[in-house]
Amino acid sequence: MTRIGLLGGSFNPAHGGHRAISLFARDALDLDEIWWLVSPGNPLKPTKGMAPLPARLAHARKVARRAPIRATAIERQLRTRYTIDTLRALRLRYPRHDFIWLMGADNLAQFSQWKNWRGIAHLMPIAVIARPGYDAVAHGSEAMSWLRRFVRPARQSADWTNWRVPALVLLRFRPDPRSATLLRQADPLWHREYEATRVRDPLTRRYVV
Numbered sequence: 172m173t174r175i176g177l178l179g180g181s182f183n184p185a186h187g188g189h190r191a192i193s194l195f196a197r198d199a200l201d202l203d204e205i206w207w208l209v210s211p212g213n214p215l216k217p218t219k220g221m222a223p224l225p226a227r228l229a230h231a232r233k234v235a236r237r238a239p240i241r242a243t244a245i246e247r248q249l250r251t252r253y254t255i256d257t258l259r260a261l262r263l264r265y266p267r268h269d270f271i272w273l274m275g276a277d278n279l280a281q282f283s284q285w286k287n288w289r290g291i292a293h294l295m296p297i298a299v300i301a302r303p304g305y306d307a308v309a310h311g312s313e314a315m316s317w318l319r320r321f322v323r324p325a326r327q328s329a330d331w332t333n334w335r336v337p338a339l340v341l342l343r344f345r346p347d348p349r350s351a352t353l354l355r356q357a358d359p360l361w362h363r364e365y366e367a368t369r370v371r372d373p374l375t376r377r378y379v380v
């Protein structure tokens with residue numbers, strides 16, 4: 172079985188923080204690969220200010236270069252927007268892969284607003300990565316009040332394929348303050364260099380148009 176960590180996100184744009192947490196997670200969870208699921212559109216985020224998907228995917232692939240990270244826009248092909256639907260589809264499509272869902276503490280803080288979030292926790296283990304400024308709100312969140320009983324010790328994190336789900340592990344790496352919001356503030360038109368780029372998705376082999 173291949174061990175895959177899934178990091179879903181807008182990647183508007185991808186940055187060194189995504190790469191750093193992915194590589195830390197690879198080591199902690201003994202992953203073969205991390206797949207970045209570059210979202211066609213987060214159902215909870217406004218479309219205003221969202222760069223086109225091909226530009227976000229092309230930039231994510233650049234940030235992921237020379238790392239065991241595949242940046243994919245597979246949700247476009249699966250025609251899924253909600254994570255529960257994506258994860259179910261991936262499990263059917265890749266029966267020989269073990270998957271773990273990765274997310275930053277900011278996502279845990281609003282996880283209870285996601286479609287069927289308890290269902291997500293029943294599908295696969297979840298690893299939450301500490302993020303500066305969000306850890307307190309994540310720990311006090313509605314989702315955490317239910318997930319708390321399923322927390323596994325971080326020292327056992329490499330054993331995640333043997334865990335009964337729901338299972339949650341909290342990973343604490345060197346806090347990384349980088350964010351896409353800060354990058355957009357510095358350069359709202361970061362995507363202009365990709366405007367005419369055609370990019371092939373490494374998982375589906377299709378062009379993202």
Ligand SMILES: Nc1ncnc2c1ncn2[C@@H]1O[C@H](COP(=O)(O)OP(=O)(O)OP(=O)(O)O)[C@@H](O)[C@H]1O
Pocket residue numbers: 178179180181182183188189192273274275276277278300301302303347348349350351352353
């Ligand atoms: N510096 C970081 N530390 C921990 N987790 C992070 C960090 N940056 C991003 N993540 C996580 O990576 C995933 C994808 O993040 P996303 O593409 O939304 O980037 P972002 O920097 O959070 O963007 P924005 O500032 O626009 O919200 C999310 O689960 C997010 O929590």
Ligand SMILES: O=C(O)c1ccc[n+]([C@@H]2O[C@H](COP(=O)([O-])O)[C@@H](O)[C@H]2O)c1
Pocket residue numbers: 178179180181182208210212213214215216252253254255278284285286
């Ligand atoms: O499924 C949902 O209801 C849902 C609601 C909000 C966010 N998500 C997913 O959470 C991931 C992180 O999104 P973002 O925009 O915070 O980077 C991304 O894969 C989104 O599709 C999923």
